Amino acid sequence: MTENYRVALLLNANMAYDRGIITGISSFVKKGSPWNLFIGEQNLFSVDDFNKWQGDGVIADFDHPDIRDAIQSRDIPVVGVASSETVAKQMQGYPLVMSDNKQIINMAARFLKMRRYTHLAFCGYPNRPFNNWSANRQTLLRQWCVDNQCSYSEFTARDNADTWDSDLACLCEWLIRLPKPVGIIAANDVRARQLSYACKLAKISIPEDVSIMGIDDDELNCTLSLPSLTSVRQGTRAMGYLAASLLQPLMEGKQLVQYQHYVQPERVIARDSTDFFHFKDNLVRGALNLIRINQGNIKVKHILAELGCSRGAIDNKFHHELGMSLHAYLLDCQLNLALELLVDTDQTLSQIAQTVGFSSPQYLSCAVKKRWGMAPGMLREQKGMTNRELAPFIEQTKQPLKQA
Numbered sequence: 001m002t003e004n005y006r007v008a009l010l011l012n013a014n015m016a017y018d019r020g021i022i023t024g025i026s027s028f029v030k031k032g033s034p035w036n037l038f039i040g041e042q043n044l045f046s047v048d049d050f051n052k053w054q055g056d057g058v059i060a061d062f063d064h065p066d067i068r069d070a071i072q073s074r075d076i077p078v079v080g081v082a083s084s085e086t087v088a089k090q091m092q093g094y095p096l097v098m099s100d101n102k103q104i105i106n107m108a109a110r111f112l113k114m115r116r117y118t119h120l121a122f123c124g125y126p127n128r129p130f131n132n133w134s135a136n137r138q139t140l141l142r143q144w145c146v147d148n149q150c151s152y153s154e155f156t157a158r159d160n161a162d163t164w165d166s167d168l169a170c171l172c173e174w175l176i177r178l179p180k181p182v183g184i185i186a187a188n189d190v191r192a193r194q195l196s197y198a199c200k201l202a203k204i205s206i207p208e209d210v211s212i213m214g215i216d217d218d219e220l221n222c223t224l225s226l227p228s229l230t231s232v233r234q235g236t237r238a239m240g241y242l243a244a245s246l247l248q249p250l251m252e253g254k255q256l257v258q259y260q261h262y263v264q265p266e267r268v269i270a271r272d273s274t275d276f277f278h279f280k281d282n283l284v285r286g287a288l289n290l291i292r293i294n295q296g297n298i299k300v301k302h303i304l305a306e307l308g309c310s311r312g313a314i315d316n317k318f319h320h321e322l323g324m325s326l327h328a329y330l331l332d333c334q335l336n337l338a339l340e341l342l343v344d345t346d347q348t349l350s351q352i353a354q355t356v357g358f359s360s361p362q363y364l365s366c367a368v369k370k371r372w373g374m375a376p377g378m379l380r381e382q383k384g385m386t387n388r389e390l391a392p393f394i395e396q397t398k399q400p401l402k403q404a
Contacts, residue, residue: 005251006055008038010067016218017236018061021081024240025059033248057251059243062087062096065129077250079243084132088260097243099234100262105140108213108232111268112183113148114322116278117211119179120145121153123195124187134187141185153178171198180209181278189214189221189231196225196273207276217269227272235263267339283307283314284321296333297357300326335371338364342380349376
């Protein structure tokens with residue numbers, strides 16, 4: 001029988017990123033690991049609490065420098081979660097589950113480029129020890145724009161900007177100066193909502209002149225903003241599940257074969273803040289609007305009939321504007337919606353196939369396997385690491401815990 005371990009979560013459950021990780025940890029515990037989980041009052045386990053706490057293991061937010069210092073002063077099995085490359089270098093002696101910032105930025109930038117934005121911008125936070133993840137994402141977008149021949153701008157936040165309103169004036173000035181149209185990727189959803197408010201103050205239209213994307217898919221921040229915010233949903237649930245899966249053998253006295261793990265983001269959740277396509281061709285714009293209105297559940301022949309054009313004519317225009325055919329773009333939209341329904345709802349595959357416009361669940365299953373390399377059931381069960389996939393990372397023989 002599995003031992004009933006006491007596990008502290010040095011995480012801030014008031015933040016969307018940490019809540020996703022806690023959800024993943026909870027999924028692991030529900031599958032048969034009877035842990036007692038400890039988190040402090042007001043959903044935050046403080047460093048002072050941890051210094052007095054006696055238990056068996058810890059999952060901690062390594063992005064916070066005070067937590068990193070507290071961890072290094074204790075002799076206890078620890079798995080860290082983080083979203084900063086700098087942290088990975090500083091905490092090499094500890095198992096670490098990381099956000100894949102490169103893939104997050106690639107996903108966000110590709111999404112905007114598909115909407116024909118040739119000028120992208122980044123809006124981050126002042127470069128401080130606990131904001132290394134923001135600086136990392138900023139650097140990655142700057143390089144992405146160089147590699148993909150997009151022009152680039154960035155907002156230089158003031159070091160003394162500590163409140164919501166303290167740098168609004170600077171944000172407004174920056175937004176006014178930016179060439180339009182522009183697609184802006186914010187460091188997270190909180191920053192994206194502040195950007196949205198600054199656009200209103202500066203009388204800049206969203207999404208016609210400025211499209212805004214956040215990171216985290218914090219539903220509260222994304223839906224509080226008007227218009228609602230598009231965001232990249234990170235793989236935080238998979239990160240939490242993986243972190244818990246790595247902590248279990250550590251508490252059993254086993255060693256890990258691999259210490260650093262990157263978890264890819266899930267997908268872009270499109271909302272009103274990017275619902276605009278900057279295409280010159282009327283046929284392309286018309287087709288995209290029909291696909292959006294019908295949420296992908298429309299046939300190519302119906303689009304052609306509605307627009308009064310030939311397949312060859314519209315495919316030529318789509319290849320020129322998007323680098324793919326109308327059918328390929330429509331299939332991409334259908335599969336992305338199918339993935340969202342698989343992960344976020346309990347609908348059957350037959351229901352999802354009908355919703356997204358596939359002729360049969362078998363056809364949808366084949367398309368999903370071709371796109372993501374796994375069956376729909378596997379995507380639904382665990383979009384991330386599974387126990388079976390974790391086996392190569394853990395030595396199964398009992399031996400003393402490797403100290404950091």
